[in-house]
Amino acid sequence: MGLELCVLLLVLGGLPLQVTSTARSFSIDYTNNCFRKDGVPFRYISGSIHYFRIPPAYWKDRLLKMYMSGLNAVQVYVPWNYHEPLPGMYDFAGDRDLEGFLDLVAELGLLVILRPGPYICAEWEMGGLPFWLLARPDIVLRTTHPDFLQAVDAWLAVLLPKIRPRLYHNGGNIITVQVENEYGSYYACDYDYLRHLLSVFRTHLGEEVVLFTTDGLKDSELRCGTLQGLYATVDFGPGVNMTQAFERQRQHEPKGPLVNSEYYTGWLDYWGEPHSTSSAEEVAQGLQKILEVGANINMYMFQGGTNFAYWSGADYKKIYNPITTSYDYDAPLSEAGDPTAKAYAIRAVIGKFQALPAGPMPPPTPKFAYGYVSLPQRVNLLDILGLLSPLQPIRSPIPLTFETVSQAHGFILYRTLLPHDILVPALLSVPNNGVHDLAYVLLNGQYKGTLERDKVSGLEMIGWAGDVLDLLVENMGHINFGANVSDFKGLIHNVTLDSFTLSDWFIYPLDIDAAVAHAWPPAVPTRRGTTGPAFYTGTFTTPGINWDTYVKLPGWTKGQLWINGFNLGRFWPARGSQQTLFVPGVLLNSSAPNIVTVLELQAAPEEPIVLFLDRPLFNRTRSFATQEME
Numbered sequence: 001m002g003l004e005l006c007v008l009l010l011v012l013g014g015l016p017l018q019v020t021s022t023a024r025s026f027s028i029d030y031t032n033n034c035f036r037k038d039g040v041p042f043r044y045i046s047g048s049i050h051y052f053r054i055p056p057a058y059w060k061d062r063l064l065k066m067y068m069s070g071l072n073a074v075q076v077y078v079p080w081n082y083h084e085p086l087p088g089m090y091d092f093a094g095d096r097d098l099e100g101f102l103d104l105v106a107e108l109g110l111l112v113i114l115r116p117g118p119y120i121c122a123e124w125e126m127g128g129l130p131f132w133l134l135a136r137p138d139i140v141l142r143t144t145h146p147d148f149l150q151a152v153d154a155w156l157a158v159l160l161p162k163i164r165p166r167l168y169h170n171g172g173n174i175i176t177v178q179v180e181n182e183y184g185s186y187y188a189c190d191y192d193y194l195r196h197l198l199s200v201f202r203t204h205l206g207e208e209v210v211l212f213t214t215d216g217l218k219d220s221e222l223r224c225g226t227l228q229g230l231y232a233t234v235d236f237g238p239g240v241n242m243t244q245a246f247e248r249q250r251q252h253e254p255k256g257p258l259v260n261s262e263y264y265t266g267w268l269d270y271w272g273e274p275h276s277t278s279s280a281e282e283v284a285q286g287l288q289k290i291l292e293v294g295a296n297i298n299m300y301m302f303q304g305g306t307n308f309a310y311w312s313g314a315d316y317k318k319i320y321n322p323i324t325t326s327y328d329y330d331a332p333l334s335e336a337g338d339p340t341a342k343a344y345a346i347r348a349v350i351g352k353f354q355a356l357p358a359g360p361m362p363p364p365t366p367k368f369a370y371g372y373v374s375l376p377q378r379v380n381l382l383d384i385l386g387l388l389s390p391l392q393p394i395r396s397p398i399p400l401t402f403e404t405v406s407q408a409h410g411f412i413l414y415r416t417l418l419p420h421d422i423l424v425p426a427l428l429s430v431p432n433n434g435v436h437d438l439a440y441v442l443l444n445g446q447y448k449g450t451l452e453r454d455k456v457s458g459l460e461m462i463g464w465a466g467d468v469l470d471l472l473v474e475n476m477g478h479i480n481f482g483a484n485v486s487d488f489k490g491l492i493h494n495v496t497l498d499s500f501t502l503s504d505w506f507i508y509p510l511d512i513d514a515a516v517a518h519a520w521p522p523a524v525p526t527r528r529g530t531t532g533p534a535f536y537t538g539t540f541t542t543p544g545i546n547w548d549t550y551v552k553l554p555g556w557t558k559g560q561l562w563i564n565g566f567n568l569g570r571f572w573p574a575r576g577s578q579q580t581l582f583v584p585g586v587l588l589n590s591s592a593p594n595i596v597t598v599l600e601l602q603a604a605p606e607e608p609i610v611l612f613l614d615r616p617l618f619n620r621t622r623s624f625a626t627q628e629m630e
Contacts, residue, residue, distance in 0.1 A: 002565065026175045028210060030233060030255040033212075035296065037168075037175070043257075043294060044175070045350055046073035046113055047302025050122065051101040052082050053327055054305045055335070056094065057586040060104050061362065062303050062337045068361050069343055070350030073111035073175065075261070075298045076101075077120045079128035080155055082311075085408065087132055087151070090158055102166060106173045112166075113261075113298060115178040116159055118152050118197075120500075123268050123323050125311050125409070126478035126487070127181075132496065134403040134443030134486050141486060142183070143190045146438040160204035167209050168217075176210040177201065178261070183217040184225025194227040214261040217248045218597060226252050235300070238278070238286030246295065258295035263287065265299050265342065266330030267390075268320045274620035275577045277330045284345035291353050299346070303337060304329035306582050309513070309567040310409035313480030319454040322476040324578045325569035326616070335582050335616065336548055338364035368547040370612035373596055375538035378526050378608070380535075381599070382445050382470065385413065387515050387522055389508040397503045399491035402475055405509050409476055412490055413508040418443075418467040419500070426498045428469075429458030434493030437476040440533055440601050442469050447532030450602060451564070460603040469502070471495070473535055474569075474601070478604075516597050519567035530604045539593040540612075546588040548579040549612045553598070555605025562597040563587050574602075579617040 027036050035042045047066050054062060066074060078098060092098055105112055119142055120128035131150075133139055139147045166172030179197050201211055214233050215225035215242070226232040232252040236245045246258050265283050279369045290297050304327040306608035314322040328335035331344035339361050347356065381388070394405055399414055428441065430451065433571055439451040442458060444467050449459040451471075463469075471491065479487040495502045515522070521537045551561065557574045558566065561581060588594055596610060 013265065024169050024171065025208075026173035026210060027208075028256050033255060034257045034294065035175075038527070044073040044111065044113070044296050045071055045291070045354070046075050046111075046296075046298040047332070048075040048077075048298060048300040049303050050077060050301075050305055050327075051098065052079055052095070052311070053307065054303070055584045055586050056097065056100070058337055058365075059585065060366040061365065062292070063104055063108050063110065063584065065337065065343070065362050066302055066341060067108045067110055068357050068359065069302070069339075069347045070354065070356045071110065071302070072354075073113055073298075074105055074107075074302075075115065075300070076214030077122050077124075077128070078116040078159065079120055079122065080118050081122055081126060081128055081130040083159070084130055084155055086406075088154075090263050090524040092162075098164060102173070103238060103249040106177070110173065111168070111323075112174045113162065113176050113178070114165070114174050115181060116156075117181060118155060120181050121328065122313075122483050123315075124313050124480055125434055126309075127313065127480035131403060131408045131478060132365055132406065135406065137486075137488075139486065142180075142186055142193065143188045144196060145190045149196060151196075155210070155548070156200050158203060164205050167205065169208050174209075175246055177205065178214060179211050179230055180213065182215055182221070182225060183213065183383070184218075184221030184223065185481070186224070187414070189224035191227060194230070198227060198229050211472050212261075213261070217245055217329070222248060222252055225498055231256060233259035233261040235264075236260060236288055238282045242289050243285070246293070248505060258293065258537040260290060260295060260297050262300040262306075262596060263290065263297050265301060266304075266603055267330075268329060269324040269326065269577065270315070270431055271324055271572050271578075272575045273577065275618035280340070280342035280345040283342055284349050287346060288349045288352070291349065299332070301327075301329045301331040303333035304331045304335060306335055308569050310475070310477070310570075312477045312570070314477045315477045316482035320479070322437065325571070325581060326578050328616070335436050336365060336367070340371065366547045367543070367614040368541060368545060368549055368612075369614040370542060370589055372609050372611050373538050373540040375426055375536035375596060375598060375608040375610065376526075377521055377537040378529070379522060379524055379530075379535045379537075380445070381472070381535065382442070383524055383527065384515070384522050385508060387519060388510045388512055390511075393506040396505050396507060398494060399505055400507055401492055402489035405507060409475060410512060411472055411510045414471045414473060414495075415506040415508065416469050416495075416502050418463045418469055418497075419502070419577075420465045422462045422464075422497065425462055427458045428461050428493055428495070428497055430493050430495050431433040432493050434471065434491060436487065436489045436492055438474045439453075439491070440474070442470040442472070444531060445470075445532075447602070472601070512560070512599065513567055516562045516567075520565070520597060530606060533599065533601050534604065536598045536600060536604060536608045538596050540596065541593055542588060542590055544590050545587040548585040549583045549588075549614065551583055551596075552580045552611040552617060554609070554611060555607075556598070556600055557602040559601045559605070560599040564589065564595055573619075575616045579619050582611060582616065583612070584588045
């Protein structure tokens, strides 16, 4: 009778009942299989939003659209690496203002399901774990390894005290807190690690808050991801047999509310694969079935946003699969925050189960096609190496990883001299798949080709003793899901010419973002040419507006793009499917020239131009299928 009674109580809970007690509470009712909020049966209908993928100026707009869609809660990850870029250095200001974001959520009357990790996945760089953990090569992530636990404890001692006063029973709007994330999908299955986290969370947050886990539906996932004292929830998308899915949850939680913590409204994209889409009708039908049985649901994602700069992660599914800059996710709100047909279909379903907010859905943000912009100033990357890497290079007999030299993201240039004449073509390679992730090869400044992890292992070359060999290595994002080993970046093995090992390296960690933001364009002569790593710069003015837009790169190959010093992220139209980068209007000047800077790594068009459009473009799409999640 419990499930039927829960549904009835939820219907009654939607009516204006008088709560006699003034004490705020949020708890699990194991008798009636539901949550209780202030003593009244409660069901959350939530959507995921990532403050770290949206400019702060747009936070309120996105949250308002979620509220007007009928949601009563939002689900929020907290990426550790976004707030502790280096050990003991914490940043909660500007676009990292977590508390400011939570304040906006509260202003709109939305509740919060918080997911503070320490690991979050989220298709985010290293799943939210800081790169500097890998400075200790023997560390075992997401286990009771002492070095890992020491760093985790220090971080949670900073984060969780910020969260405690925001818990619902303390007067805030956070109703539940997740511990770790999909731990059952990780190979370690370290129950002592989960027990340690449970103890730390209870110490900082108290005994009253509902703590939970989220895992997939496989027996191994639920076996290794759940722990007594943490309420077990599941995740699944449309097309999965809902009854069987919740039966899996019931195997671990015989009583209590049914919860789908990640109901997939779409799916992520990888470079080189079609853009994923899903049917609004299928998503809405699946939502209705879940709500009909009284279950709680969080829709992942409700708005995806953008992996600006270098923040996109990568999956490992037999090979390394980097994730695109766009995190559109085919979500109900688009990458630009615009309501889609899926949002309206979801709103219509929610309206069958609870009252919707009065008034219309807020409109899309205005877009503008600013047109073609020429980028006439070309500067070779090697010509400004001193600007990009102002400190003396690091000398080492062997290549050093990004983590060893404390380089979080971006690029490192590795330089050595050819030790002898190479009159017959010799194979330049880094054995054992040792390029993480791409290496752009230059000899005496001339671009020779690219080595790519899991795809291009070597290239032939000739040269003379003393020729300068450069390998510009790009980190495409630490693995966030699927790998059982640490994902070190850079040249992780020795470089060889045929059987000869190259040594005596000069290593230049590059801080391109600092140069582009503060000393751009550089006062050096421009160079003609189209191949090899080079910067292209130009300006444009707007017709007195700063509306959102999208930038297309016709004829370009691969690289990075900045507008007014802000790193929009990676472009790779030659690989696809993403063909445009989202440009938030708040980055644009309406009364002064806007500076566009492109770093092209391989081959630029003869006429270096970019094109600003009023809509996004993908060169291939596919319909998302649930089985692809596995």
